[in-house]
Amino acid sequence: xxxxxxxxxxxxxxxxxxxxxxxxxxxxxxxxxxxxxxxxxxxxxxxxxxxxxxxxxxxxxxxxxxxxxxxxxxxxxxxxxxxxxxxxxxxxxxxxxxxxxxxxxxxxxxxxxxxxxxxxxxxxxxxxxxxxxxxxxxxxxxxxxxxxxxxxxxxxxxxxxxxxxxxxxxxxxxx
Numbered sequence: 788x789x790x791x792x793x794x795x796x797x798x799x800x801x802x803x804x805x806x807x808x809x810x811x812x813x814x815x816x817x818x819x820x821x822x823x824x825x826x827x828x829x830x831x832x833x834x835x836x837x838x839x840x841x842x843x844x845x846x847x848x849x850x851x852x853x854x855x856x857x858x859x860x861x862x863x864x865x866x867x868x869x870x871x872x873x874x875x876x877x878x879x880x881x882x883x884x885x886x887x888x889x890x891x892x893x894x895x896x897x898x899x900x901x902x903x904x905x906x907x908x909x910x911x912x913x914x915x916x917x918x919x920x921x922x923x924x925x926x927x928x929x930x931x932x933x934x935x936x937x938x939x940x941x942x943x944x945x946x947x948x949x950x951x952x953x954x955x956x957x958x959x960x961x962x
Contacts, residue, residue, distance in 0.1 A: 802936055803839050807852035814840075816885035817854045849936055853886040860939055862889055864896065866946040882941070890931050893944070897923055918951060930955035 818828045828834050835841045840851035852858060861882035868874040879896065882889045901920050906913040930942040935957025945952040 800839075802850045802853075803848050804842050805849040805937060806842055806844070807847040807849055807855075809852060809855075809857055810847055812847050812851055812855040812857055814851075814855055814885075816856050816888055820885065820887050849939075853936060856885060858886055858889075859883055860886070860889075860941050862893060862941045862943065864893065864944045864946070868948070870947050870949050872945070886931070890928065893927060894924055897927075923951065923953075926953050933957065 814830050814834075818830065818834075821828045828838075835847075835851070838854075840847060840854070842848040847855075853860070859882070861880040864879045864881070865875060866877040868876050881892045881896070898920060901917050901923075904915045904917065906915070927942075927944070930953045934940075934942050934955045938956070940956045942953060942955040945954065
């Protein structure tokens with residue numbers, strides 16, 4: 788049934804079709820974020836239409852909910868001891884706000900976490916970051932953009948001694 792919908796629908800993005808369970812949404816954080824990036828916006832019907840925050844029936848859609856001040860979805864970052872999930876060292880949650888701000892907070896968290904190791908053993912100072920931040924940033928943003936938000940299950944990040952796993956939920960892109 789979902790496959791038939793995908794193939795016959797002219798609307799290629801389910802996140803814009805699904806009505807938000809909450810219709811009393813505000814976008815102070817989103818418009819502030821946009822203003823910080825030199826995009827001036829106000830919460831008007833033209834703004835909602837321009838940014839596809841309403842579905843065909845004029846209701847706020849799931850994308851509107853994710854970008855609203857009322858978004859309650861939490862993204863977890865979990866650090867484990869070793870190379871498996873047997874011993875959890877730390878769990879941090881980000882969210883409860885506009886998804887764009889949450890994505891940025893996670894990036895800042897990892898920027899701070901990315902310590903530089905200094906090796907002087909060969910007589911020449913060799914500095915190595917814990918991980919390549921730009922690669923992490925790209926993977927994290929892709930995980931958030933391509934996540935299947937229909938079930939409101941956010942991407943998550945797991946940190947092990949030997950790797951970082953970014954888990955995004957979903958399947959083939961719709962359309």
